Every structure is written in C-alpha cells, then in structure tokens.
Amino acid sequence: MEILVNPPTVKGPAEWFTGDVWFDVVAAPPAPSRLRVNVVRFAPGSCTFWHRHGSGQMLRVTEGTARVGARDGTVIEVHPGESLWTPPGEWHWHGAGPESFMTHLAMWESGDGLAPDAEWAERVSEEQYRGARSDDRPGGGASPERETSR
Ligand code: MN
Numbered sequence: 150m151e152i153l154v155n156p157p158t159v160k161g162p163a164e165w166f167t168g169d170v171w172f173d174v175v176a177a178p179p180a181p182s183r184l185r186v187n188v189v190r191f192a193p194g195s196c197t198f199w200h201r202h203g204s205g206q207m208l209r210v211t212e213g214t215a216r217v218g219a220r221d222g223t224v225i226e227v228h229p230g231e232s233l234w235t236p237p238g239e240w241h242w243h244g245a246g247p248e249s250f251m252t253h254l255a256m257w258e259s260g261d262g263l264a265p266d267a268e269w270a271e272r273v274s275e276e277q278y279r280g281a282r283s284d285d286r287p288g289g290g291a292s293p294e295r296e297t298s299r
Contacts, residue, residue: 161189165269168195168244175254183258185266191215191251196244198272203264205237206257213251216280217243218273224280227253237264242273 161170169192176186188211196216208215208227215227220240227233235241245251259266 165198166195167198167272168192170195180260183260183263185257185259187255189253189255191245193245193249194247196273196278197242199240199242199270200267201238201240202235202257202267203237204258206235206255208233208243209254211252211254213249214246215243215251215253216246217241218277218280
C-alpha cells in the first residue's frame with residue numbers, strides 16, 4: 150500500500166465549462182481498477198457544457214446548490230447530501246446556481262472495454278441555464294433570475 154501524492158488542482162478547460170470550474174482528482178488508481186472520483190468546484194454561474202457519460206456518472210453535492218439540466222428543458226436543483234445518477238448516454242449539464250459556489254463529487258468508471266468516459270457537445274445557453282420549463286412544474290424548479298454573465 151502507499152499514500153499517494155495529490156496531483157495539482159486543474160482548471161476546467163474552456164471547451165468543456167462555462168465560467169470558472171476547478172477540479173481535483175481524488176481517485177484514479179491503475180488498472181484493473183476502474184474507479185474514478187473527482188471533486189469539482191463551480192464558481193457562481195458556472196456550469197459544464199452539454200455532455201453524456203459512456204458508463205453513466207454519480208454526482209454527490211457537498212456544498213451549495215447544484216443545477217442540473219436535461220434535453221427536455223427541465224432544470225432541477227440538487228442539494229448537499231443528495232446524489233444524482235446520470236445514466237449512460239443521457240445528455241445533461243451541471244453547475245452552480247447564479248449566486249453561490251457549488252461543489253460536487255463526480256464518480257464514474259473508466260477503462261478498457263468501457264464506453265468513453267464522456268462525449269462533449271455545445272455550450273449551455275442562458276435560456277437553458279435558467280430552465281425554460283421550470284415554471285411548468287410543481288414547486289417551481291430553478292430560480293428564473295440570473296443577472297451575472299458567465
Ligand atoms: Mn455529467
């Protein structure tokens with residue numbers, strides 16, 4: 150066994166994230182392990198681009214309130230202590246609300262014989278971030294107001 154040296158914190162690349170996002174690799178042990186865990190920190194108003202995971206991904210929100218959007222226009226909020234599963238192949242995005250930081254753990258599997266970790270697409274628009282359908286649902290959904298630019 151060995152205690153590992155933590156790799157440096159990485160800035161989320163501009164082709165995958167809107168706004169300031171930083172992540173730390175918590176677990177990426179060598180094969181045959183497929184375990185992958187990152188801590189991802191989102192600045193207010195920041196979020197991922199649209200993407201999907203080949204083997205799915207589990208998110209656990211640890212701080213702040215997450216916004217998670219789906220292709221049908223729904224935007225839901227996920228709170229600290231709650232977990233969200235995004236099934237293999239399901240397009241989605243996730244990020245912070247407009248006014249506060251959000252941190253989540255991202256957990257997935259990666260390795261030979263598995264589908265690609267993630268496939269990335271376009272940036273999330275302002276309308277998508279606000280959640281066009283949030284008023285249609287009981288309980289409201291994400292806040293419609295968002296003043297800051299991303
Ligand atoms: Mn995801």
